[in-house]
Amino acid sequence: MVPNFLTNELKPLGTGTNTTATSTYNATFYVLKSLNLGTQETQFLVLVNVLVYAIVGKLIPCCLMGIFGTMLVYQMQMHVQKRRRIIMTFSEASGMKFREHSRTTVMLISVIILFVVAEFPQGVLIMISACKRRFFDTVYLPLGDVMDIVALLNNAINFVLYCTMSAKFRETFIMLFCSLPKCWQKCLGERSIMYM
Template identity: 55%
Template sequence: MSFRTLRKSEFDNGFCLQWWFSSANTYCGMAANQSVTGDHLFTFAKSYASFHGYISICVCVFGIITNIFNIIVLTRRHMSTPVNIILSWLAVSDIITMMSYVPFSMHFYCMYPDVNKTPDKNSKSWMTYMTFHINLAATTHTVSIWLCVLLAIVRFVHIRSPTKAFATRRRRMTQSKVLILLIYVWSAISLIPNYMSNELQENLNPESNETTYVLRDLRLGKNDTDALVLVNVWMYAVTAKLVPCLLMSIFGSLLIYNIHVKIRHRRKVLKISGANSMRLTEHSRTTKMLVSVILLFLVTELPQGVLIVCSATVKDFFDTVYLPLGDVMDIVALINNAVNFILYCTMSTKFRETFVHLFCACHFPHSNESIGYTLTDRLAKLDSHSNNNEHQNHINHVV
């Protein structure tokens, strides 16, 4: 779906597109005078919308495939850490989001790009799927951002209190799994007001006698906004955007500070050897990767949180600013879901070597030999080092 026109006559017909906090566009009514202050944004939205469906499908296909790679690599035995468990379930939530987005984008953007409502485009079955997609994407997106918060907290705790005790490591693994489960359950429960806000309405065209279906107009920024809608907006903005962004900023900053303090201390005390220098280089790459993951979420989520608050408090802001930015917010969120594989391969030697061993060894049988030992030997050494020397190598995991 897209903003195909800015003409007053088509707004009078009661059609517009609404991005509803879930990486999904929906239908709503729009008053005729709401296109005045947002002309430039709507013009941009109209231009980009013709490409959005195809771009989003390409991003989703790439993201689904690479996140499957992430899960396969991160769940290997020698990769088993609390952080990698979190990253695996982050990949799961991202896959669900993108799998739901593909049929939505194909139908409403590619197959029926025209702005007009038709019985085929706006059938009850497809609009029901849209409602399902909105609710599912809102849930999985909330799961992803809170998993990123958990990632920063767990990593910070590990760096502050590294341990080589097997029992402690197992306890932290169990705690991470429980917290992941709680995030999934809590995200679904907290979005119940969102599920209740999205209602289908039947729309009968008296001229053609055709029945189409649309989603109820939420009337954000109006004097007659429903109380349930306002509760939903504020709950979503605070619990799924602003608070997790604040926590990511705090723990991400503390994490970066503690890593640099420990690296400086080790340089002074240990008089590091060549091998330790290589290890510190890997530590630096790991730090940059974690910072990149956190920054991607902050860049994606924080502006949306601010825009949602403005939509609920500033008159006509939702229609003139938030709506035309809907497709842009969609594609930014989808790219954020899809790029983690690139970050892992670029910045983590352990992830990259494991991926090559799993997927490329059969194609390049001689490429795994390096200075007298094979990649399998290298992975075995990494596994042994992770299990027996975690205190000295506390930031040499994937993240």
């Protein structure tokens, strides 16, 4: 965020008078200084910041997530096929392990797709903003809230996916967060004994 801090600047737009039911007051309105993206007036630091953010922060992670996710799913499938060859008769326990594996694969693919859908378009829009005049003001800024909501939904949906599809995640989550109040009660109990 340091390059964003260095390249963005608030400037006063002007003063105005606001009237409410109880009082009238003057206020100065501030807006972000125009970055002049896609023009010859774009500062070098601004252009580098935008391109690094788009490439390193959005596009490369999406590509790496797709590549490594595909490799991981492939390796998981190969592992299952080897196990199926070794175990000719399925017991109830091994059948449950294979169902858990298929849920994990679906969860992994879902997380990858959601991440790419949430982040890749933003990276592409930022790249276009750096090259095309007025694209940032007319297209990117109006879509900013939508992109933020999509990113927040992505995080919320990921949590729900982990909880519903992974028994190990549920066990760890319950163990961690349901045992914390007991720890606090124990600590508070010991503390109250110390002060008595």
